[in-house]
Amino acid sequence: MGGPLLPGQATLGVMGGGQLGRMFVHAAQAQGYRTAVLDPDPQSPAGLVAHVHVQADYLDAAGLARLAEASDAITTEFENVPAQALATLAATRFVAPAGAAVAICQDRADEKAHFAASGVACAPHAVIRNAADLAAVPDDLLPGILKTARLGYDGKGQQRVKTRVELEAAWAALKGVPCVLEQMLPLKLELSVIVARGADGQVVQFPVQQNLHRDGILAVTEVPAPDVPAALQAEASASAARIAASMDYVGVLCVEFFLLQDGRLVVNEMAPRPHNSGHYTMDACDISQFDLQVRAMARLPLRTPRLHSPALMLNLLGDLWFDTADGRERTPAWDQVLALPGTYLHLYGKSEARRGRKMGHLNITAATAAEARTLAAQAAAILGLPA
Ligand SMILES: Nc1ncnc2c1ncn2[C@@H]1O[C@H](COP(=O)(O)OP(=O)(O)O)[C@@H](O)[C@H]1O
Ligand SMILES: [Mg+2]
CATH class of the missing domain: 3.30.470.20 (ATP-grasp fold, B domain)
Structure with a gap:
């Protein structure tokens, strides 16, 4: 891994070009780092201010190679960057946080399992991956909130359900993707x-x-x-x-x-x-x-x-x-x-x-x-x- 990357010498890379990437780039630049951003959008907030903007999709092999080449270390500014992309980058560069940690945060079921393993209480919940899981949901989780396991943010991908009938309809409306049902807490x-x-x-x-x-x-x-x-x-x-x-x-x-x-x-x-x-x-x-x-x-x-x-x-x-x-x-x-x-x-x-x-x-x-x-x-x- 080597020693510290010193200001004035190294380039810090970031996966994602949104506002979080932009404020990261500003902070890095103020400390004398060069910066590189990978984001497909030519107008991405971080891409507009970074020294290097690699305009490519998150899983584009050539784009990832260009970001790695430009950067001494790489981070991410949003959690839905494919963990696979971070793993690819990690083959040649220091990546923080690691793809494995990001992967846990990307999936509500894994995230809750990690909370339990860390000894921290979370809402009573059930993971619903199939019809059998749905049938086995204990009654005391209702009323509850059905959340897609992946890709939810700012309340998107969620539905409040009061009864089993509502739960079944909500899961069907989400096309049966893996979900977590959480007890509605006061x-x-x-x-x-x-x-x-x-x-x-x-x-x-x-x-x-x-x-x-x-x-x-x-x-x-x-x-x-x-x-x-x-x-x-x-x-x-x-x-x-x-x-x-x-x-x-x-x-x-x-x-x-x-x-x-x-x-x-x-x-x-x-x-x-x-x-x-x-x-x-x-x-x-x-x-x-x-x-x-x-x-x-x-x-x-x-x-x-x-x-x-x-x-x-x-x-x-x-x-x-x-x-x-x-x-x-x-x-x-x-x-x-x-x-x-x-x-x-x-x-x-x-x-x-x-x-x-x-x-x-x-x-x-x-x-x-x-x-x-x-x-x-x-x-x-x-x-x-x-x-
Ligand atoms: N189990 C729960 N009981 C009561 N309110 C909840 C529960 N889960 C989520 N909420 C409410 O819904 C909001 C969004 O849910 P959250 O799990 O944070 O999803 P998101 O990823 O969209 O931010 C929370 O900030 C909270 O106000
Ligand atoms: Mg939230």
């Missing part, structure tokens, strides 16, 4: 923890993030988590570190949890990459999740992040680019938002706004959590976001 709130783990096993973590979703998409993250007791924050952090270590994970990993109304903590899912709920780290911490991904990949020492300001992150979806009254396209009033103290605007360079599309995020920092919340409410009002 949630109090949702939280996440971002861990970075080095090839030498060193683990550092960001503080617990409290997350609010709207229509299945992350809308707001707040740190420090206002409604999560300290003991539960410690439990979530310890669980996330164990989940990373038990798959020998290298890189940045986000683990999402539910806090139930009875006070129990339950792990939900994980993402083998920097995460939307960690975007506040760019402006509220002395090192960002993207900086730590660079360090983990370059095998540089990880540094424990310090939250220097309470923060909120507002996700900016494409809906904001359409007038609420007449539906006509508009540019949000950035000048007014940026007039507020402690606000940082991040736009991802996507040329076309579409409803539900992640266009950017706004970080809001202040000296106190109360102040940050007041500013966030003001920004939300200017943008036309729900309070």
Whole structure:
């Protein structure tokens, strides 16, 4: 594997050219690395800013060879990059996270098995791969949520079911693909923890993030988590570190949890990459999740992040680019938002706004959590976001 890849000398490669890749590229470049991105889209947000853009499909052998040739180490910015592609790259380059770890995160059934193996409780569930599995589902999993085992995100590929009849119809509507049925849990709130783990096993973590979703998409993250007791924050952090270590994970990993109304903590899912709920780290911490991904990949020492300001992150979806009254396209009033103290605007360079599309995020920092919340409410009002 060799020694660290030093800034100013090495090229860091990334599979995928979305906004996470773009912010990774920015962080790597700020530290003096050259960067390479593989993504088929000529206008991909990360491809537009990287030194090298390999415009190819994720399984294209020639494209993978070009990325490997250009890069000293390679990471991924989305979990649905074929694990096979990462395995191919790993034959000649240091790849972090490894394809095997990404493969676990790609499949909800494997993911839940990994949580159990790590000693972390998740929702009661059943894996449904065939009609016999469906018939054997215990009654106490209903009402529940049927989720496709693979390729689900932002609430897509999920259906809530109350009865066996609804369950059977939902599974049929999903064309009988492998699914996980989870018991519907009474949630109090949702939280996440971002861990970075080095090839030498060193683990550092960001503080617990409290997350609010709207229509299945992350809308707001707040740190420090206002409604999560300290003991539960410690439990979530310890669980996330164990989940990373038990798959020998290298890189940045986000683990999402539910806090139930009875006070129990339950792990939900994980993402083998920097995460939307960690975007506040760019402006509220002395090192960002993207900086730590660079360090983990370059095998540089990880540094424990310090939250220097309470923060909120507002996700900016494409809906904001359409007038609420007449539906006509508009540019949000950035000048007014940026007039507020402690606000940082991040736009991802996507040329076309579409409803539900992640266009950017706004970080809001202040000296106190109360102040940050007041500013966030003001920004939300200017943008036309729900309070
Ligand atoms: N077992 C459950 N009980 C109650 N709510 C759930 C459960 N599973 C998911 N949800 C809700 O649905 C949202 C999306 O589910 P999730 O498993 O996170 O899928 P995705 O991959 O689409 O983010 C969660 O953020 C949570 O609000
Ligand atoms: Mg989720």
